[in-house]
Amino acid sequence: MKKVSLFVKAMGLGLLASASAFAQYNPKASYEGPAKMNTWSVSIHGGPTQFFGDLREYDFYPVGNTNSDSYSERGTWFVGAAVGKQLSHLFGLQLGANLGNLAGMKRRQYFSYFRSNYQQVDLTGSVNLKSLLFGPNKMKHWKIDGYTGIGVLRFKSTAYQLGSGRVQRFTKHNAGDGTVTPAGYEADWVIPIGAAIHYEISPRFDIGLDFRINHVNTERLDATIGGDNSSVYDQVGSRGSFDNTLARKGSSSLDKYGYGSFMVTYKLGKNAIRVKKENGKYEYDTTKGTYHLRWTDPRNLIKPPVILTLEQIDSVAKANRPKDIDPRLLLDSDNDGVSDYFDRQPNTPAGSIVSGAGEAIDFDKYVSAALPGIACAEIFANVQFDTDKNIIKPQYYEMLNKVVELLNKTQCRLQLSGHADRRASDRYNIALSRRRVEAVRNYLVKAGLNDANRIVIDAFGSFKPIGDTSRNGLQKNRRVELRLVP
Known part of the structure; x- marks a missing residue:
């Protein structure tokens, strides 16, 4: 024992x-x-x-x-x-x-x-x-x-x-x-x-x-x-x-x-x-x-965490602060989809269809001259909406029909970005901007678009304004941006 x-x-x-x-x-x-x-x-x-x-x-x-x-x-x-x-x-x-x-x-x-x-x-x-x-x-x-x-x-x-x-x-x-x-x-x-x-x-x-x-x-x-x-x-x-x-x-x-x-x-x-x-x-x-x-x-x-003082945090933040962004990158004065920094024609008339350089183009001639199967140049256009609406106004029908014709003839891709003004909650504005994007997409499909898979959609609500809080500025913000890209 x-x-x-x-x-x-x-x-x-x-x-x-x-x-x-x-x-x-x-x-x-x-x-x-x-x-x-x-x-x-x-x-x-x-x-x-x-x-x-x-x-x-x-x-x-x-x-x-x-x-x-x-x-x-x-x-x-x-x-x-x-x-x-x-x-x-x-x-x-x-x-x-x-x-x-x-x-x-x-x-x-x-x-x-x-x-x-x-x-x-x-x-x-x-x-x-x-x-x-x-x-x-x-x-x-x-x-x-x-x-x-x-x-x-x-x-x-x-x-x-x-x-x-x-x-x-x-x-x-x-x-x-x-x-x-x-x-x-x-x-x-x-x-x-x-x-x-x-x-x-x-x-x-x-x-x-x-x-x-x-x-x-x-x-x-x-x-x-x-x-x-x-x-x-x-x-x-x-x-x-x-x-x-x-x-x-x-x-x-x-x-x-x-x-x-x-x-x-x-x-x-x-x-x-x-x-x-x-x-x-x-x-x-x-x-x-x-x-x-x-x-x-x-x-x-295991190294202990370093706890910085407010002065040290401020010093680090200042040392790593990026250079100021040129304010022209954030402005689009003529509401053509091209920022003022790149815009070669900063005062295009309202509703103009412009190239990637911001210059107004004759969209009808461009569509007529487009050859089948080729890639297109970068083109910008906007569709504006009334307050709290997602109904496309008749004045944009002809332009959207031309977009369908161009997409069917070429290898263009289309990016749709929906926006809203700030007179509602963020959650509501996101949903409203998405309804506006869907309205434009549905119109293009009903107008005879052959391949809807070439459309990419985004909804930003009021997070990317291009206008101020004036009546005219709010109107600019209620929009769907169309960007035709190669």
């Missing part, structure tokens, strides 16, 4: 780490932020190891002498390497591999010591405790991680009698065919739990200290299954002789071992940079390179 409880606790810590990390970011993406970030790293580490189990003389202080009744528990070591993937600023995964050795002794009851070689592979999940507890903007180049996971441990252990060095017990490998190999490697599950402190010394390299306890799912790591008081003296080396090669534990606790290590991490990725303090403040600039997600919260890369 203890090993099940231990496993559940470890997995619970891992799930809590995941929940804490992904609460900040989109769970459907490994990284969410305004700029690309580096997320991979590799590390190497090594240091002293320490065993915790039956063959351990003291709980905390390792024995340092080897003589007739003791054996040094010091001088054991390990080395390892890991590949890391940062899933968010708060949560990462590491796939690691270690190899090393262990030693321990016990005078009371056992009068034994052991030596063990081991290999371990594990997958761990880490939580960035520094950023989680203190925020990402404090201790910028420091990182404190808590981690846990699960792995597989292979070990080969031998127990000896203190003083004489006589072999008493050893691990056996069960080949599965009924045979066993003395002093062979055994394998079992291991749950690592630990903490690491890192310091970012450059855009590429971090250094750190790692402290870990590995909870092993067996009591055989020291080649001793303990807790059996019936064989206190172990005179013939039969205590825990492993006749049953599948036995994992006796009545004592499962074995554990730990280590403290020095770690060097190399951060992978292109154009690596780290945040620097400028003018007494840390500033992020993604144009200079790529930050690493281990050290940088993506939210720090």
